[in-house]
Amino acid sequence: MRSSDAPATPRTARRCPGVVPPFLLDRLARAGDAALAEPAQRTLTVDRAVRAVRLTRRPTRPGEPGPSRRVFDAQGRTALPGVVVREEGAPSRGDDDVDEAYDGLGATWTLLMDVYGRDSLDGAGSGLDATVHYGQRYDNAFWDGERMVFGDGDGIVFRGFTDVPSVIGHELAHGLVQETADLVYRGQPGALNESVSDVVGALVEQRLRGQDAASASWLIGEGLFLPGVQGRALRDMAAPGTAYDDPRLGRDPQPGHMDDYVETDEDDGGVHINSGIPNRAFHLTATALGGSAWERAGQVWYDTLTGGSLARDADFAAFAAATAAAAGARYGAGSPEQEAVRAGWAGVGLEVR
Incomplete structure (x- = not known):
């Protein structure tokens, strides 16, 4: 049985750069085409600004093991987490990005539980959060130490980042590494x-x-x-x-x-x-x-x-x-x-x- 009464423990996490490597964004930022360069440069600037965060772990949900998901909408801004738009068990509200993020969080939780017997990233049922519609034409998805964050892409090179399961699994796995081996990021x-x-x-x-x-x-x-x-x-x-x-x-x-x-x-x-x-x-x-x-x-x-x-x-x-x-x-x-x-x-x- 998981307890919902455990105190939240502040901790410092090393936010990993996103699934798109910085050298790719740098190439786009130096491109002659302003339509490519501007969103790439903005993405790099935002990435540098949020490399370290202070975290407060979300309390786990009591009861039998199961995913505890929340999806937020940043509404084109870079303030996190945004407005909550879907929680565990709630129906779709018609936003494909929200639903894809929700499903991807669930698929990753299911792999960990069904195959390896692990209840979420920390093994103790921690909640899984995600934010969609982050920034303007933001060319990345990243794990910020606490949640998944998805950009909508620039619409030229990159589409939105929520409909690719390997991206969601990849970024959540940074949270798994953070909770286990905690490998130095260099x-x-x-x-x-x-x-x-x-x-x-x-x-x-x-x-x-x-x-x-x-x-x-x-x-x-x-x-x-x-x-x-x-x-x-x-x-x-x-x-x-x-x-x-x-x-x-x-x-x-x-x-x-x-x-x-x-x-x-x-x-x-x-x-x-x-x-x-x-x-x-x-x-x-x-x-x-x-x-x-x-x-x-x-x-x-x-x-x-x-x-x-x-x-x-x-x-x-x-x-x-x-x-x-x-x-x-x-x-x-x-x-x-x-x-x-x-x-x-x-x-x-x-x-x-």
Whole structure:
């Protein structure tokens, strides 16, 4: 039984940048087309202004486990949370963005509960909040440490961000990381933070669509780009570096192997760039095992994230070793699951003993 009487505990959270990497927004902000540059620059300015927030946890709802969702409407402003427009169990009010956000929150909660036995992001039934219609032509969606926030897109490169389940799962997964391993958001631990979020986003979408590992697209943000953009998604977990190649956005810079690791001070040390390496390791593991990726491969990654032994500053090698250990602990030393994990990491240049 959950208690609604637990005191709210203020805490400081590190708000993660949105699902659209800052280097993509920077390219648009420097574009010659003012219709692209103005919303991108506004998005970057807002992002810098809200990188840290003070939080008060919303009390959990007593009773049997179930999602506790609230969706707010920012009405084109950047003050959060906005006006509440739909709460748990309430019917649709005719706004597609509100309904898509509500459904995406529920799909992520259901994955965590039905597959991993976890009641919401904190494991104790915390509420799931989202705000839609954030800002004017805002080109992103982000986790602010307390809620999901969705922009409507610029209408040229990006459509609205609520109708892509991988985006919702990705950003909520930043909350899951915050509540568990709390990986430092810079360099390799930051890239792992982004990669774990991509994994959860992919699993939410695949489960909704009934896709197994072999038939899934493994695209993050598929459907965000409007017609005319030369790209399929923001990231491709199966083939990092191939998601887009567009005159306005540039070419997808993600590597898929340690031989191509990118050393950079931008993007918090390349968190959205080098996340392609652990992304591909997960894809290789999941496709080698076959079946539904949220089952054995997803279980190993979940065990690693929640096991309590992963350091906040874990690098790729430490995370790889932790996944192999988690596979051995759950499925047995030398099991097909453990060997698939080792082979997945070997495929990106990281040997795990």
